[in-house]
Amino acid sequence: xxxxxxxxxxxxxxxxxxxxxxxxxxxxxxxxxxxxxxxxxxxxxxxxxxxxxxxxxxxxxxxxxxxxxxxxxxxxxxxxxxxxxxxxxxxxxxxxxxxxxxxxxxxxxxxxxxxxxxxxxxxxxxxxxxxxxxxxxxxxxxxxxxxxxxxxxxxxxxxxxxxxxxxxxxxxxxxxxxxxxxxxxxxxxxxxxxxxxxxxxxxxxxxxxxxxxxxxxxxxxxxxxxxxxxxxxxxxxxxxxxxxxxxxxxxxxxxxxxxxxxxxxxxxxxxxxxxxxxxxxxxxxxxxxx
Amino acid sequence: xxxxxxxxxxxxxxxxxxxxxxxxxxxxxxxxxxxxxxxxxxxxxxxxxxxxxxxxxxxxxxxxxxxxxxxxxxxxxxxxxxxxxxxxxxxxxxxxxxxxxxxxxxxxxxxxxxxxxxxxxxxxxxxxxxxxxxxxxxxxxxxxxxxxxxxxxxxxxxxxxxxxxxxxxxxxxxxxxxxxxxxxxxxxxxxxxxxxxxxxxxxxxxxxxxxxxxxxxxxxxxxxxxxxxxxxxxxxxxxxxxxxxxxxxxxxxxxxxxxxxxxxxxxxxxxxxxxxxxxxxxxxxxxxxxxxxxxxxxxxxxxxxxxxxxxxxxxxxxxxxxxxxxxxxxxxxxxxxxxxxxxxxxxxxxxxxxxxxxxxxxxxxxxxxxxxxxxxxxxxxxxxxxxxxxxxxxxxxxxxxxxxxxxxxxxx
Numbered sequence: 001x002x003x004x005x006x007x008x009x010x011x012x013x014x015x016x017x018x019x020x021x022x023x024x025x026x027x028x029x030x031x032x033x034x035x036x037x038x039x040x041x042x043x044x045x046x047x048x049x050x051x052x053x054x055x056x057x058x059x060x061x062x063x064x065x066x067x068x069x070x071x072x073x074x075x076x077x078x079x080x081x082x083x084x085x086x087x088x089x090x091x092x093x094x095x096x097x098x099x100x101x102x103x104x105x106x107x108x109x110x111x112x113x114x115x116x117x118x119x120x121x122x123x124x125x126x127x128x129x130x131x132x133x134x135x136x137x138x139x140x141x142x143x144x145x146x147x148x149x150x151x152x153x154x155x156x157x158x159x160x161x162x163x164x165x166x167x168x169x170x171x172x173x174x175x176x177x178x179x180x181x182x183x184x185x186x187x188x189x190x191x192x193x194x195x196x197x198x199x200x201x202x203x204x205x206x207x208x209x210x211x212x213x214x215x216x217x218x219x220x221x222x223x224x225x226x227x228x229x230x231x232x233x234x235x236x237x238x239x240x241x242x243x244x245x246x247x248x249x250x251x252x253x254x255x256x257x258x259x260x261x262x263x264x265x266x267x268x269x270x271x272x273x274x275x276x277x278x279x280x281x282x283x284x285x286x287x288x289x290x
Numbered sequence: 291x292x293x294x295x296x297x298x299x300x301x302x303x304x305x306x307x308x309x310x311x312x313x314x315x316x317x318x319x320x321x322x323x324x325x326x327x328x329x330x331x332x333x334x335x336x337x338x339x340x341x342x343x344x345x346x347x348x349x350x351x352x353x354x355x356x357x358x359x360x361x362x363x364x365x366x367x368x369x370x371x372x373x374x375x376x377x378x379x380x381x382x383x384x385x386x387x388x389x390x391x392x393x394x395x396x397x398x399x400x401x402x403x404x405x406x407x408x409x410x411x412x413x414x415x416x417x418x419x420x421x422x423x424x425x426x427x428x429x430x431x432x433x434x435x436x437x438x439x440x441x442x443x444x445x446x447x448x449x450x451x452x453x454x455x456x457x458x459x460x461x462x463x464x465x466x467x468x469x470x471x472x473x474x475x476x477x478x479x480x481x482x483x484x485x486x487x488x489x490x491x492x493x494x495x496x497x498x499x500x501x502x503x504x505x506x507x508x509x510x511x512x513x514x515x516x517x518x519x520x521x522x523x524x525x526x527x528x529x530x531x532x533x534x535x536x537x538x539x540x541x542x543x544x545x546x547x548x549x550x551x552x553x554x555x556x557x558x559x560x561x562x563x564x565x566x567x568x569x570x571x572x573x574x575x576x577x578x579x580x581x582x583x584x585x586x587x588x589x590x591x592x593x594x595x596x597x598x599x600x601x602x603x604x605x606x607x608x609x610x611x612x613x614x615x616x617x618x619x620x621x622x623x624x625x626x627x628x629x630x631x632x633x634x635x636x637x638x639x640x641x642x643x644x645x646x647x648x649x650x651x652x653x654x655x656x657x658x659x660x661x662x663x664x665x666x667x668x669x670x671x672x673x674x675x676x677x678x679x680x681x682x683x684x685x686x687x688x689x690x691x692x693x694x695x696x697x698x699x700x701x702x
Contacts, residue, residue, distance in 0.1 A: 007516050106337065115341030117539050121546065121572040129549040138515060138547035209547070212512035212540025213570055217338045217384070221510070256507070256516045261479060264508030 003135045004253040010141045012249020013148035014210050017203045018222060019229035019241045020155060021196030027172040027236035028192040029081065031094035035102035037222030039069060039197045041109060043204020044214035048118045057124060062147065062205035069201035073194030081193065082186065102219055109216035119213035140209040147206065151199060152242055158195070159238065168192050172236060228267035232274050234281030243282055324369035327376040328633065330355070331402030333392050333417075335409065338384025339510075342535055342566065343618050344409035347431055348379065350615070350622020351406065353607055354630070364630050368638045378402055382413060390416045397424045403639060404429060404629055409618065410534070411435035411454070411482040412509070421445050427645045430666075431625040432618070435481025439665040445641065447648045448668040449628040450621030450657060455485040457582060457673050461556065462493035464675045464691040465528055470554065474503035474526035476517055476541075478533040483509075483558075486532050502526055511537060514544045521552075528554035535559045535566060542571040542579075553702065556580040560678060561587060561687070562617040573685050576678045578701055580690075583676035584617040585657055587687045596653035596660075597627045603656050624657040677701065 022036045046065045050056040056064075080097065087093045125143045129136035159165040167188045170178040179185050208214055229248050233240030248270060255263040262269075274281060332351065335344035355375050358364045363374035378400045382389035389408060393416065396402050405421055406429045407414040414433020421428035428446045430438070436455035438446060451457075465473060473494060477487040484506065491501060502524040507517065514531075518541075521529055529552040531541045538557040545555075560567045561581035568576060591599045598606065603623065607615040615623075628648065636647035645666075653660045659670030675691040677700050688698035 003519050004516050007519075011513070110337050110341075115335075115337060115345065116566055117342065117536055117570055119539065119543060119570045121543060121570060121575065123547070127549075129547075136549055138544070138549075140547055141515070209543075210513070212514075212536065212543055215339065215536070253516045257520055260476075260505045260507045260511075260517065264510050 001257070002133065004257045005250060006132050006135055007137065007141070008250030008253035009246060010137065010145040010249070011210070011253060012246035013145045013152075013242075014203065014206065014245075015225065015229050015248050016242045016245025017148040017151050017199060019226040019233075019245055020152065020238055021199035021203075022223070022226045023230040023233070023236065023238050023241045024155070024192050024199070025196035026230070027238060028168060028189050029094075030175075030236075031081075031084070031091060032098070032227065033193075033196065034095060034098040034223055035105060035219065036196070036200050036226060037224075038102045038105040038109075038219035039200035040204040040207055040222050041214060041216065041218045042069065042105065043201030044207035044211075044218070045109065045113050045118065045204075046201070047205040048120055048208055048214060049113075051120050051122075051124075058120065058205050058208070059143075059147075062202050065205055066198040066202040070194045070198035073197035074190050076197070077190040077193045078186075081189065102223070106216050106219060113216060115216065117213035117215050119208040125209070138209075140206070144206045144210055147202075151202060155195070155199070155238060164188065164191060225267045228271045231281055232270055234283040237281070237283045240281055240283030247282075324366070324371055324373055325403070327374045328364060328366065328404065329376050329378055329400065329402040330404045330406060330629065331378045331396030331400055332406035333380050333382045333389055333396075333408040333413070335384040335413065336381035339534070339536060340384040340409050340413060342563070343432075344384070344413070346616055346618035347409045347622040347625075349611060350607075350619035350624070351431075351626050352377065352622075353610060353619070354623045354626025356610065357606075358626070358630060364633050366633045366639070367635055368633075368643075382408060384413070386413060386416045389413050390420065393417045393420045394424075397421075397426050404644075406431065406625060406629075407433050409433075411438075412480055414438065415481060418443070418446060425641055427641045427648070429625055429629055429648075431621045434485075434668075436485040436667075437481055439663075439667040441665060443665070444645055446666040447628065447632075447645065447662055448666055449625040449660075450668070450671075451584075452669060452671050452673065453485070453667040454482045455489045456667075456669065458486050458490045458493070460673060460675050460691055461530075461582070462490050462497070465494065465554075466497040466499065467691070468528075468554070470527040471499060472502045472524065472526045473499055473528045473530065474521045474524055475501050475505075475530045475532065476503070476514070476521065477506050477531075478509040478511065478537050479506040480509050480534075482534075483532040490530070507537075509534060509537065512540045514541045515548060518545055518548050518550055522550045526552065528552070528556070530556040532558060535563055538567060539570045542567070542575050546571065546575045554580065558582060561673075561676060564687070565614075565616065568685070573680075576685060577680050578677065580675060580677050580700075581687070582673040583687050583689055584673065585620045586615060586617070587676065588658075588674070588689070590654070590656050590658055593654050594656055596631060597623070597655050600656045620657055624655055624660075627653070627655050628660065 025033050043065045047058045047061040050061045084090045084094050126139040130139050130142045167183045171188050229244040233244030334348040335341045363372040366373050380392040405426050407417040411433045418438045422443050422445045430448045431450040434451050434454040436453050477483040503521050538559045561583045589600045631651050632648045636643045661670035663669050674689045674695050676687045676689045689696050690700045
């Protein structure tokens, strides 16, 4: 029981990292990026490729791929989002467009990397397990938990301690009012969108260790789980994502211990439960009204 | 006179009908003339979780086609001549729903002569009822789920492997022979793995051993850490993980990272996709683990009386495709051989005649002894137990059970 709880916290932090970027994007753009999981997959393949080609440590890959995908995110935002925003039904169009983007990324990944699972088996984070409260855990889980905490802290500092972060929160509260008060909504949104993708790619660099390997079709499933995590915490509230991730992680590990057959249903069960009991999510003050 | 004229008109009418009847007889004869080619319809997973296994299986089938077409085609007894073989294949993207539509399309739109299912039990499970409904024999290379083979379904032939319920026969015997009392089993919840679990638990219980851990997990499981921890808590003598390649990779990776070690560890796919597993979990993790060795690890060179031997196939396949074959390439090729033998002996191309001919096949191929039972299940190709052992700087697979085919002894 204690092992499952601690494992759930560590695994939950990792899922919070995956969901954080998706929630930040939704909070600012009011659009669900259905290609979010595919950027996790890109980060995973980048880490595997960099390790096999140059023996680059996955933590370096994590930083590099996050920066690179951040830059890609800025460009992608200006290519896609203003056009979607100008349409009659931007939310629906964005769903279709990001789904299409997801399919394109998956197809390109198949062409580049093939269909086989790829992973890193060498013990790059240490051979010995790490003991927490007397329970041994794989070192990579602990590293992943720490990286996730660091990323969550940086996003918190960005949102609550920087000027651009204040503007981001203003846009999250009301795009129209933020625009009227002189905030460059597109600039703020582009940065938030790019941070979201960068975080996804950073999580991806740890995916070969946390998710048993990388395959091109990983994206869709991850997007669904990340979506469940952020709905649990509250759509549009990045801080709630941490709680959502932790609940998901602990529930998953308890399920694997006591009812393993049901564990694949967990994201959907949690989604149903939240929608029935507290549709606004656990931290649901800032839920969208539309 | 009037009556005679009416009579004559009546005769003329009957004659006209007879001529028309002759015409129809002629058209029947025309339709039974040899077709331009024999069409084989199949699906493959070009992407998704089964692509790793499905694409080599398709490559093996294509290799067989290229071999027979190079020789002028496959001999069809019904027409007493060789006819070229043509493939109609669609990508189901590992999605059973897509596969369902495409199997129907192969039968109703493309009207293929021979239907071959995609890799594995998940993508074959949707083909079984469709083939039965359309009274079309399903040549099934690797869909080994025991539930596919029933006395009421005469439209299935398993070509590449025994039914999964038969797979663990030798494994269960070996575990009992080793006197293991505490056996832990974790299996993925699909026909393929579940039926193996059922066989194992039944045979172990008959031998006085009740598994100390026996849990199913979703086939999509990608993290086994907590499960490994729970298994370790039962102090098992032997641990069996039954899954698909991605399950095996995740399990072995998590086990290596966890620092746990089990004295006897069995997984399925190192015996079929050795290179893939080695690339993803490393030689060290695989060393001393157990598996079902399949060709080419199980090398059938002597006694082969139909098609190439394993050495001939390996050489020819490598020169044609640029890479060494794995078991699934062999399963695809072996399916081709089964189709070839069926066409060589069937008295017509009707589906029931094809099925009857397949039922009478007795041949020894590079995949072993080919014998199916009344329900279409493969019974000949039994799977021994093998251990992956260190050999110089690499690894080798040693067959350790049964003793009749053993090539070495287990290292503990």
